Structures are given as structure tokens and as C-alpha cells.
Amino acid sequence: MSNDDVSASRRSFLTFALAAVPAAGLLGAGTMVPAARALAAGGKPYEPHYFTPDEWAFVKAATDRLIPPSEDGPGALEAGVPEFIDRQMDDAYGHGGYWYMHGPFVPDAPATLGYQLRFTPRELYRSGIAALDRWCRSHGGKPFHERDADARDAILARMEDGSLALDGVPAKAFFTQLLDNAKEGYFADPMYGGNRGMGSWKMIGFPGARADFEDWLDRPGAVYPLGPVSIKEA
Amino acid sequence: MGTIRMKPVDAVIVGFGWTGAIMGAELTEAGLDVVALERGGYRDTSPDFSYPQIADELAYAVRGKLFQPLARETLTVRHAMGDTAVPYRQYGSFLLGNNVGGAGVHWNGQHYRPSPEDLAFRSRIEQRYGKHFMPEDMTIQDYGVDYDELEPFLDHFERVCGTSGQAGNINGRIVEGGNPYEGFRTRDYPTPPNPNTYGAELFTKAARDLGLHPFPQPSANASQPYTNPYGARMGPCNLCGYCERFGCFMYSKASPQVSIMPVLMRRPNFTLRTESHVVRVELDSTGKRATGVTYIDAQGREVFQPAELVIVSAFQFHNVRLMLLSGIGTPYDPRTGKGVIGKNYAYQMMSHITLFYDKDQAINPFIGAGAAGSAIVDEYNSDHFDHGPHGFVGGAYIIGGQTGGRPIQQLSVPPGTPAWGAQWKRAARESYLHTAHVSTHGSVMSYRNRYLDLDPNYKDAYGLPLLRMTFDWHDNEYRMTRFLTDRALDIVRQMKPRQHSVLVRQPGDHYDVRQYQTTHTTGGVIMGTDPASSALNRYQQSWDVHNVFVTGASAFPQNLGYNPTGLIGGLTYWAAKAIRDVYLKAPGPMVQA
Numbered sequence: 001m002s003n004d005d006v007s008a009s010r011r012s013f014l015t016f017a018l019a020a021v022p023a024a025g026l027l028g029a030g031t032m033v034p035a036a037r038a039l040a041a042g043g044k045p046y047e048p049h050y051f052t053p054d055e056w057a058f059v060k061a062a063t064d065r066l067i068p069p070s071e072d073g074p075g076a077l078e079a080g081v082p083e084f085i086d087r088q089m090d091d092a093y094g095h096g097g098y099w100y101m102h103g104p105f106v107p108d109a110p111a112t113l114g115y116q117l118r119f120t121p122r123e124l125y126r127s128g129i130a131a132l133d134r135w136c137r138s139h140g141g142k143p144f145h146e147r148d149a150d151a152r153d154a155i156l157a158r159m160e161d162g163s164l165a166l167d168g169v170p171a172k173a174f175f176t177q178l179l180d181n182a183k184e185g186y187f188a189d190p191m192y193g194g195n196r197g198m199g200s201w202k203m204i205g206f207p208g209a210r211a212d213f214e215d216w217l218d219r220p221g222a223v224y225p226l227g228p229v230s231i232k233e234a
Numbered sequence: 235m236g237t238i239r240m241k242p243v244d245a246v247i248v249g250f251g252w253t254g255a256i257m258g259a260e261l262t263e264a265g266l267d268v269v270a271l272e273r274g275g276y277r278d279t280s281p282d283f284s285y286p287q288i289a290d291e292l293a294y295a296v297r298g299k300l301f302q303p304l305a306r307e308t309l310t311v312r313h314a315m316g317d318t319a320v321p322y323r324q325y326g327s328f329l330l331g332n333n334v335g336g337a338g339v340h341w342n343g344q345h346y347r348p349s350p351e352d353l354a355f356r357s358r359i360e361q362r363y364g365k366h367f368m369p370e371d372m373t374i375q376d377y378g379v380d381y382d383e384l385e386p387f388l389d390h391f392e393r394v395c396g397t398s399g400q401a402g403n404i405n406g407r408i409v410e411g412g413n414p415y416e417g418f419r420t421r422d423y424p425t426p427p428n429p430n431t432y433g434a435e436l437f438t439k440a441a442r443d444l445g446l447h448p449f450p451q452p453s454a455n456a457s458q459p460y461t462n463p464y465g466a467r468m469g470p471c472n473l474c475g476y477c478e479r480f481g482c483f484m485y486s487k488a489s490p491q492v493s494i495m496p497v498l499m500r501r502p503n504f505t506l507r508t509e510s511h512v513v514r515v516e517l518d519s520t521g522k523r524a525t526g527v528t529y530i531d532a533q534g535r536e537v538f539q540p541a542e543l544v545i546v547s548a549f550q551f552h553n554v555r556l557m558l559l560s561g562i563g564t565p566y567d568p569r570t571g572k573g574v575i576g577k578n579y580a581y582q583m584m585s586h587i588t589l590f591y592d593k594d595q596a597i598n599p600f601i602g603a604g605a606a607g608s609a610i611v612d613e614y615n616s617d618h619f620d621h622g623p624h625g626f627v628g629g630a631y632i633i634g635g636q637t638g639g640r641p642i643q644q645l646s647v648p649p650g651t652p653a654w655g656a657q658w659k660r661a662a663r664e665s666y667l668h669t670a671h672v673s674t675h676g677s678v679m680s681y682r683n684r685y686l687d688l689d690p691n692y693k694d695a696y697g698l699p700l701l702r703m704t705f706d707w708h709d710n711e712y713r714m715t716r717f718l719t720d721r722a723l724d725i726v727r728q729m730k731p732r733q734h735s736v737l738v739r740q741p742g743d744h745y746d747v748r749q750y751q752t753t754h755t756t757g758g759v760i761m762g763t764d765p766a767s768s769a770l771n772r773y774q775q776s777w778d779v780h781n782v783f784v785t786g787a788s789a790f791p792q793n794l795g796y797n798p799t800g801l802i803g804g805l806t807y808w809a810a811k812a813i814r815d816v817y818l819k820a821p822g823p824m825v826q827a
Contacts (some may be wrong), residue, residue: 009479093297100308102322104691109320111748113311116320153655160653167746177653187641190293203659204666206600206641209289211474211483213601220432223596234286 046080046193048088050122054143059085059127061145065152066182073203074196076182084185084194089122096120107170117173121181128174131166132159190230201228209234237528238537243267243505246527246541246555248512249548251336252799253785253806254286255490255498256394257545259464260810262501264818269539271510271529273548274302274333279491283339283481291640298325300340302332302549307424307592307694309551309701313744315568315683319702321692327746328753329479332477334508337549337753342478342604342637343454343487345397346796347388347804349616350381350417355792358617359627368627369710371682373571373578375791378763378772381417384804387811389420391803392452395488396460396468396751398606399423399452413449413610413617425457428471428606430635432597433670437634438609440728446611451633453605454488464497466787475638477604510537513696515544515782524562524782530696540819543813546759546784547806553788554579554686554758555701562760563769563778568683568704574769574777576687578680578757579703580611580793581745583630585719585738588646589670589731597670599639608635614721615795617678623669630795632722634729639666649735671726672726674718675752677795678711686758705745712741754798755758756790761805763827771825773812774805780823783809 012084048056059082069075088094096119105118120128132155136144144152158164159175166174185194187201189209197200201208208228216224244266247254254270277283277300293299310319331337352360354376359368368374398414401422402412414774427450432439434450441448455471462468471486485492498504509532516525516538526540546553557563557575591597602605613619615629638644646669647661689702719738726734762768765777774789776782785806787798794801816824 027699033448063476067654067659070656070659072656072659089235097305098297098324099304100304100321102321102692106318106320110313110316110744111746112313112744113320114322114326114747115324143409156654182654184296184642185290188296189290192292200641203663204645206639206666209286210600211285211476212469212472213474213598214472216471216598216601217342217429217607220430220435220598221596224598231286 027231045082046086047087048082050086050094051125054133055125055129056082056086057145058132059125061152062178063182065149065156066179067186068149074199076186078196079186079199080196081182081185081195082144084192085181086190087193088181089125094120094122115173117170119169121177124169124174124177128166128169128177131169135164135166191232198228198230238535240539241539242526242540243269243546244541246271246526246539247545247547249273249336249546249552250334250490250506251547251549252338252490252803254336254545254547255494256803256806257547257785257810258504259494259498259538260807262498262504264814265503266543267503269505269507269541271512271539272334272508272529272756273511274508276508277333277335277339277481277491278495279481279483281484283483285483288480288483289474289476291642294476295640296642298329298479300332300479300481301325301812302330303362307700309461309703310692311703311705311747313704313706317702318691319704321700322747325752326748328550328755329750330753334506338489339481339491340479341799342797344605344797344799345452345454346800347397347417347419348381348794348796348801349415349618351617352794353377353379353381353384356403362617363622369708373680373682373711375578375762375767377761377791378768379761379805379808384686384808384827385418385420388800388804391465391800394423394462394464394493394803395454396424396456396462396493396581397452397454397488398425398427398457400427400450401742402449403420411449413612415612415615416449423452425460428453428455428473428603430609431473431602431607433599434607434635434669435607436729436810437672437725440725441609441611441634443728446613446723446725448609450612451608451610451635453603455486455490455603455606458608462493464494466493468492468495468548470496471603471606473601473603473607475600475602475640477602478637488782499826500549511696512556513559513698515546515556515562517561517738517779521561522779524779542781544782546644546782547786550755550758550786550788551686551701553784553786555688557759557769557784558701559698562776562782565687566685568685571682574760574765576670576758576766577769578760578791579684579686579705580678580680580756580790581705582678582752582754582793583676583707583715583739584751585676585715585727585736587672587719587721588735589672589721589726589729590648590665590733591668591670591731593664593668595668597636597668599636599644599669601669602636602638604637608633608637611725614718619747624713624717626710626717628677628679628710628714628795630714630718632672632674632718632725633668634672634725635672638708641666646735648733670729670731672722672729673717674722675795675797676714676718678707678793680757680792681708707739707743707745709741713741752789752797754793756787756798759784759788760791761789762791771823774809775817775824777823777827781821783813785809
């Protein structure tokens with residue numbers, strides 16, 4: 001057996017060998033990722049359960065800039081990141097169910113002691129979006145989602161570095177929440193509503209839920225040949 | 235509502251992780267009727283850790299499906315006495331376990347022994363460098379048990395775990411390819427090392443070029459089919475990349491479920507009660523003898539479980555808190571240095587170097603395990619080198635390898651890359667497959683003003699005070715991490731990446747609960763040689779209440795440059811043997827104060 005052969009006895013190879021395509025991002029590969037459908041299952045646009053129409057417009061307009069569409073791979077909208085975030089708001093996570101949320105709250109504690117706000121994730125979005133909207137009204141008037149890409153980038157950058165003063169919500173904490181959730185939605189298993197078509201995994205070359213590299217243990221440095229599978233497909 | 239009173243048993247075990255399971259196995263083997271109480275739910279390999287559901291980074295690694303729910307109980311943290319502590323509201327720095335198996339389910343499986351000198355660290359440092367080499371406020375101590383005594387028990391725990399590795403010192407004979415700095419072992423590891431991942435391969439080669447002695451990381455991921463001394467069977471690790479923060483679907487990573495429960499759960503003299511949250515060890519009117527424990531059951535009822543013997547075997551923080559809530563031993567007072575419960579809290583200090591290679595180097599970061607497939611350099615750990623010129627004590631191992639390439643948490647981009655936008659995305663795509671990691675895993679000494687007590691402001695779901703941590707870094711540790719990181723950078727340069735980034739704690743940086751370092755928190759119920767300076771004697775028996783034993787890393791007088799589980803398991807088997815051979819025949823203090 002030559003060094004390039006792989007054992008056909010492994011379940012993963014039997015199941016996926018025919019469907020496998022080399023992941024974009026592998027050595028020197030410049031393959032474009034096939035565009036994933038920007039629609040939810042059933043072909044209808046996703047309707048948010050938690051976010052109001054104005055909030056939904058913000059979530060889409062913001063995540064679109066955090067992970068923009070480009071030749072490298074899908075953007076946040078194509079990947080379904082807003083849907084992921086909306087669904088998380090209805091999860092125990094969105095309600096702060098995984099966090100210790102008893103007072104007293106000391107929001108001005110040193111940052112090194114971690115998150116000390118009284119907001120659950122869904123409250124942070126609600127209050128944060130409203131505060132940013134008030135800021136937009138008093139700074140040029142146009143809502144965030146009606147501003148062009150450069151203007152949205154500039155606002156997000158000021159939230160990130162803490163220089164944007166929002167009324168009642170620390171902009172930096174809100175930005176951190178948004179960016180963390182955007183990346184979660186981009187890279188998590190597609191069953192949570194984001195990462196449609198495993199587009200982000202194909203872009204970077206992550207094989208997803210394969211979780212079996214017995215065949216590759218003695219081949220350090222050799223390019224892994226198989227594309228990703230999701231939990232439902234595995 | 236009155237307290238429900240259960241039928242008396244010989245022994246009650248509080249917390250059912252690694253040490254609870256070990257004690258359960260040992261004490262039932264000795265013929266005792268044993269009840270174990272676990273605050274969380276029942277979990278087993280199937281169905282709870284089954285493939286493919288377990289391959290879910292969001293649920294397990296990010297949201298923490300196997301972690302203790304902080305919503306119900308956490309601890310508070312402050313940097314210095316006089317500050318107001320605030321709650322650890324979200325997971326970051328350390329990851330507490332929950333449910334049957336405890337942190338023994340989501341651990342990495344990095345399975346070390348201590349260096350012999352680690353167990354008598356104060357004596358060793360004073361002897362080699364003089365009494366004044368240490369700062370005055372450093373309160374490190376000896377364990378009261380030495381390596382030679384402990385070796386058979388460290389060995390036995392490796393057999394139980396099916397640990398894979400390459401011996402470096404068999405009965406004093408140095409073995410090529412292993413760790414030449416390790417204490418003697420009487421025989422080889424139960425299974426041979428897992429193969430190196432590519433990142434570990436690059437690290438190993440570079441370290442050898444520099445004249446160092448890299449070796450495969452000892453790993454509680456079996457490398458071959460293996461049957462342990464209990465008859466429990468394990469399968470070989472497939473480096474699935476869903477290891478630390480996850481349960482193992484392959485029966486490869488040792489855990490209470492894989493290694494002990496298949497036998498223990500069938501014993502008629504063993505009962506495991508889940509959803510049973512112990513709030514107090516009860517004492518008789520003399521305060522010198524425990525009568526059992528009180529717990530809250532799943533319905534919220536208060537239940538008293540009478541027992542002749544109480545094993546406190548929850549996670550380190552919980553052991554300390556339960557001792558404080560139960561009034562066993564004198565609480566530590568940092569002003570006077572007197573008292574023992576809560577004394578000598580310590581942690582570990584890590585540094586990380588990320589290496590970025592060109593596109594012709596396929597690192598395949600997703601192939602990895604919590605411990606298997608990584609390589610170690612141990613030249614600068616413990617007292618393996620002359621600390622005289624360096625002005626610090628302790629050290630770290632240097633590790634090269636990869637535990638997985640889970641993209642939410644484990645994707646790195648080169649320094650200077652924005653955190654979002656088109657540039658971030660391009661960098662993520664170009665870096666992901668070509669990134670390797672080198673880290674240092676360092677010791678932290680104990681100090682007079684670093685300790686644990688009960689918080690005056692915050693409560694758990696039952697209205698009981700949370701534990702409060704007072705902790706920050708000291709100069710000794712800043713010097714240690716700088717020296718170790720420089721040694722790691724020597725190796726990194728020899729690995730010839732295109733670019734690298736370094737995360738190292740600088741003098742003046744405060745302990746940051748947002749950054750994961752390790753879950754290796756230690757101390758608070760320390761073992762030692764006399765009751766004035768320790769809570770437990772050398773058999774992990776309370777000096778104050780002889781029928782209470784406290785297992786786990788709460789017994790460490792200071793922290794090691796190694797992962798603690800190997801020593802925790804060894805100490806638990808050591809204590810269990812003393813209980814079986816000595817204590818049960820004549821219950822009472824096994825060491826006279």
C-alpha cells in the first residue's frame with residue numbers, strides 16, 4: 001500500500017469518500033466556496049422570534065460588517081448568523097441561565113474580574129440596540145442599518161475600543177457580546193441556525209464533526225483530504 | 235419541615251468525581267456499606283457522551299454543558315485583602331465540573347506524577363538555596379508524605395487510567411525517549427505513547443536540536459485496547475479533537491465512568507445518590523467526631539445521612555467551603571497567619587505562543603486530544619535546574635502540540651490582525667490549517683495573603699455564603715513565567731514559523747478571570763506534618779475530626795508545574811490504604827499531633 005492510500009475500512013471514509021471535496025483553504029487551494037443559500041429551510045426568510053423589526057435590522061446590519069461577504073467565504077448573512085443569534089435569545093443562554101445573576105452588581109469592578117453587568121444576553125441586546133439607536137438619532141439622525149458600510153464600520157470600531165459613550169449600556173460590553181455571538185453563529189454546528197451549508201468550515205478547512213483521525217495519526221504533515229460533516233449528517 | 239433521617243451507613247462520600255469513585259471502590263472492597271452523594275445528575279458514556287452529539291463545540295466547550303451551573307453557585311474573587319470581591323459570573327479562568335464523574339469527565343487527561351522534590355518543597359528549597367532565598371510571605375510547606383512512599387499508589391492510578399507514555403526512569407535507570415527528570419517508576423506505563431501530532435513533531439525535533447530531552451506527554455488516553463485492574467476496558471484514542479471540555483465517546487480517556495464505575499456500580503454495598511447537594515458535615519457534641527452529613531435532595535428536602543466515616547471528595551473549592559460551613563478546623567486568618575481552613579490557596583501560571591506557518595505546512599489542528607499527541611520539555615520544572623541565578627522557585631513544563639482545532643475557541647490569527655471584518659476573515663482562512671502552539675504550564679507558590687474564606691455578601695441557591703478567593707500574582711511567578719517563556723521561545727525560533735505571537739503575564743498584570751489558564755486550583759485544606767500549619771495529616775485525615783478525610787487538590791500546600799490529577803489519584807489510593815489497613819481496625823487519629 002503506497003503512502004498516499006487511505007484505509008477504506010474506516011466508517012468515515014466509507015460514508016464520505018464519494019462526497020468528499022478538498023476543503024478550500026488547503027495548501028495553495030484557491031477554490032471558491034459554493035454559495036450557501038441565504039434562506040432558512042423551506043425557502044422562506046427567517047422570521048425572528050425575539051428581536052423586533054428594528055432590532056432585527058440592526059442585528060443584520062451589524063453582523064454583516066463583523067463578518068462581511070468576500071471571495072474568502074460566506075458573510076454573516078449568508079451563513080445565517082442573525083438567525084443563530086435570535087434563536088440563542090430564546091435559549092436558557094439568552095436568559096442568562098448559565099450565569100450567576102444575583103446582586104449586588106458592581107459594574108465598575110476591575111475588568112479583570114469579569115462580567116459584572118445586570119444584563120442577561122437578551123437584555124443586553126435590547127438595551128444596547130436602543131441606546132445605539134438614540135446615539136444614531138443624535139449623531140446624524142440615520143439609524144445604524146441605513147448607514148453605509150464604512151459608517152457602520154466606524155461606529156462598530158468605536159464601540160470596540162470603548163470610545164463611544166452610550167446612554168445606560170457600556171458600548172464595549174455590548175460589542176463583545178455581539179462579536180462573540182456572531183463568531184459562534186458563524187462557526188457552530190449548522191443545527192443552531194448559523195453556519196449554513198457548513199460554509200465557514202469549508203472556508204477554513206475544518207472537518208466539523210468527523211472526530212475520527214485514526215487513519216491520519218501516522219501521517220503528520222499530510223494534507224487531510226476530507227471536507228466537513230455536521231452532527232446531523234455524521 | 236423536619237429533616238429526613240436515612241439508614242446509617244459505614245461511610246458517606248461527598249462528591250462523586252475521581253476521588254469519590256476511588257474511595258467508593260476501595261471502601262466497598264473493604265466490605266463497608268457506602269453511600270456516595272453527588273450534587274449533579276447521572277451521566278455515563280452512553281448516551282451522554284455519544285457520537286455525534288458530543289462533537290458540538292457550542293454546547294460543550296462554549297456554553298459548558300458539563301460544567302457546574304454558575305447560576306446556582308459560584309465563588310467570588312478579589313485581588314487583595316480590603317477589596318470587595320465580586321462573583322465569577324461567567325466561565326473563564328477555570329472550569330468547574332458537575333454531575334457524576336465531576337471534572338474527571340471534561341479533563342484533558344494530562345497524567346503526571348509530581349517530581350520527588352515537589353512533595354517536600356520547602357525543605358528542598360531551604361536545603362539547596364538557604365532559608366532566605368524565598369520571600370518572607372511565601373508559605374510553602376512539605377506534604378508530609380514522600381515520593382518513595384507514594385510511588386506504588388501513583389503507579390496504581392496510572393494502571394487504573396490505562397495511561398499512555400514513555401518511561402524516562404525505571405528504578406533509577408534512565409530510558410531514552412522518556413523524561414530523564416522524572417522520579418523513578420517501578421515499571422513502564424500501561425500503554426505506549428500515542429503518536430505525535432504534527433505540531434508536537436515539529437516541537438520535538440526543534441527541542442532535540444537544542445539538546446533538550448522532549449518526550450511524549452503522559453496521557454490518560456489509552457493508545458491500545460486495555461483492561462485495567464478493575465477489569466474495566468478502554469479503547470485506543472483516535473485524536474478526535476473533542477476531548478478537554480467534553481466527555482469521551484471512545485472509552486479512551488480515563489474517567490470515573492470508564493475506569494471505575496463499571497465495577498463499582500454493581501457492588502451491592504454501594505449506593506450512588508445523585509441530585510444530592512451536601513450542605514454540612516454534622517458533628518457530635520464534642521465537635522471531635524462527625525456523625526454524618528446533611529444534604530438537600532432533588533425535591534428540596536433536607537436529609538441527614540448518618541455515617542461512621544465521612545469522605546469529603548468534592549472539587550477543591552467545594553471541599554474548602556464545606557469545611558468552613560461545617561466548622562471543622564480553624565478558619566485561616568491572614569493577619570495572624572494562624573488557622574488552617576482556607577490557607578495556601580494557589581493556582582497556576584501559563585504562557586502561550588502561537589506559531590503561524592506558510593501554506594505548505596499542514597498542521598491539521600483538528601487532529602488532537604487533551605493530552606495524547608503532545609510533546610513535553612521538562613528541563614525547567616520543579617527543581618530540575620539551578621534556580622540560584624534566577625531569583626525564583628518553581629517552574630513549568632513546556633508543551634508543544636494541539637488539543638483540537640475547534641474554530642469558535644481555537645482559531646488564531648496573526649498578531650496585528652483586526653478581530654472582525656474582511657481582514658480578520660482572510661486571516662482566519664489563511665491561518666487555520668497552518669497554526670501550531672507552544673505553551674508553558676507553571677507552578678504558583680502559596681503566600682500568606684492568598685487564601686479562601688466565606689463571602690460576606692453573596693449567596694448560593696440555598697442561601698449559603700459563597701466561597702471568596704483572595705488571589706493575585708507575586709514577583710516569584712512573574713519571574714518564573716518570563717524565564718520559562720524565554721526558554722519556550724528558544725524552541726519556537728528553532729521550529730522556524732513564519733511568525734509567532736506571545737501571551738505572557740508581565741509584572742503588574744493582575745489575575746484575570748476572563749482568560750482560561752487551568753482548572754488546577756489548589757490548597758485550602760492542606761496536608762502536612764503538624765496541626766498548627768495544616769488541616770490534614772499525611773493520610774488526608776482531619777487533625778480535628780478523625781473520622782473526616784478530605785481528598786483532592788485542596789490538600790496541596792502549594793501548586794505544581796504539573797497537572798494535578800496524577801498526584802490526586804495517587805494520594806487518594808494512599809489515604810484509602812491507610813483507612814483500610816489502620817483506621818478501620820482502630821478508628822482514631824493516625825498521626826499523633
